[in-house]
Amino acid sequence: MFAFILRRVLQSAIVLAVVALIAFALFNFTGDPVTFMVGQDATAEEKAKLRADLGLDQSFYVQFAHFLGNAVTGDFGRSLRQSRKVSDLFKERLPATLELSFVAAALALVIGIPAGVYTALKRNTLTAHFLLAASLIGVSLPTFLIGILLILFFAVYLGWLPSFGRGDTVALGWWTTGFLTASGLKALILPAITLSLFQMTLIMRLVRAEMLEVLRTDYIKFARARGLTDRAIHFGHALKNTLVPVITITGLQLGAIIAFAIITETVFQWPGMGLLFIQAVNFADVPVMAAYLCFIALIFVLINLIVDLMYYAVDPRLRVERLATAQ
């Protein structure tokens, strides 16, 4: 078990280093940040001086080595636009994105899994058909459109919920939370629904497909032949056996929720990491962009690690210890 984790951590470190290299290389060719930073009437000497101050006159490899060395200690340098430390900017924005993603993921799971189970078990009911049809909309409508439509109905026509921002937040140490104020919670509803809708329908369809597959297996037939209750068969046996693929997809989707919160955050002007990234792209703010990509890579790697560990908890066939191999 320990060897397994160690191996995974080493693999993760390599993945992260490669992502850092690509991110850094990519953004070095997106444009010259210096031209954005100085005024139009700056002289060539001024530009050269700024370049030297920022370390941008050094070779690519030296710059990357610097970047990597600092990144390991959590220092991603200064934002070229806001001239503040990137780590401070992230600290400020991270709670907003994580809270939004967490609520969206929870919504997707809490509604997606039961809906999937329901549509699999009651295949021919009207509700099941309705849920399936509705899920098609969720899968096919682009996120920004859903967000805009929600704003149109609930913010513009009905005026129930705010159309942008995070509402009032409460600071708990460096963490700012919107969970503790009414306006924070109200502001969370629309973006969370927007962000979760795609994942929700995906999880629902996945659970349904897996569940239908499992319900056809011999062990379900045998469980029924043993006179177990429907409840025990459906939730004890069928659902548990559908969980491995569901955990995989859910894990990957959780990463996707955090990464692709960009669109939702832009639509709702949610002050999170995604919005920060979009603003950084407009300004060729290389440190912020590179740090953001590394951060997303880290999230994916972490989630994959957790997903792998969860397999072991759910599927006994993967557990390394063999207690009783035949004879």
Added chain:
Amino acid sequence: MPLLDIAGLTVTFSTDAHQFIAVDDVDLTIDEGEVVGVVGESGSGKSVMALSLLGLIDFPGRVGARRMTFAGHDLRGIGDRERRDLVGKDIAMIFQDPLASLDPCYTVAHQLMEALAVHGTERERSSRVARRTRALELLQQVEIPDAAARLNAYPHQLSGGMAQRVMIAMAISCQPRLLIADEPTTALDVTVQAQVLDLLLRIQRETHMALILITHDLAIVAETAHRVIVMYAGQQVETGPLPEVFETPAHPYTQALLAALPESSRDHARLQAIPGVVPGAHDRPAGCLLSPRCRYAVARCHRDEPALLGPPGRGARCHFRLDAQGHPTGGWALERRVEAIET
């Protein structure tokens, strides 16, 4: 009164366009402690019949019967709750592929105890310790070596024979009065088959439960069963006591099945296979269902469907029931000669 009494059992699967009769008008009675063999090729409706007894036929399948009672309970239109009180307790079933029939996510002990918690004695239902003790007892009863260690094993850690023993243990855990074994040895190695079969029969004798043994292996039935039902394309084509049915088969299909055994072909260069396959949903012939494959078939066989006729408990579904020498009777020779002249 027989333990299980079924008359006119019919199972149909219908889609919008087609209707497929999987089990067609089958009669079946079984007494306490009796072993009945059900034989037939793949697709003859044996398993569907067994599943219908447990009420495990799902939509779009429909089960109908003129009479269907088990130990005085009418199985037709029985409620889910009532059925669960019978199925898994008084009627148990084991399946063909033991490894696929155990849930890969749970230990042997968990799966054994699960049924005990629903159907066990009052003590077993209330006490986890009692259930675990009983689970160990059951594993010992089915002769699993090192049973205590196997309790914590997962199905993938068991061999096929071991898994089949576990499945038998699960089936007999609540002392059923009827056990349906659907091809219990088919998925196993030949060397293990005999052991599992012996085990099954020993338990049957000790507990005096009735046993329906579904198989396509005539040798197994010949050795173990008191009576046999031969099925073809969902119909019962011959029924009667053993060894009589196998010594003097009254139906051409039984005769052909026996001739197809390797032992019967010692004097022949080739195995005597039955040509063709069991008709499926869309190619059921008119008249006798066996007529396209029957060596004796005459014009009447292709036209009229025969009924199950004969002395009580010794029926055969054939217009020209075979005699003790294995020759068709009822004017068959004449019809054959007339046909020969006409053509």
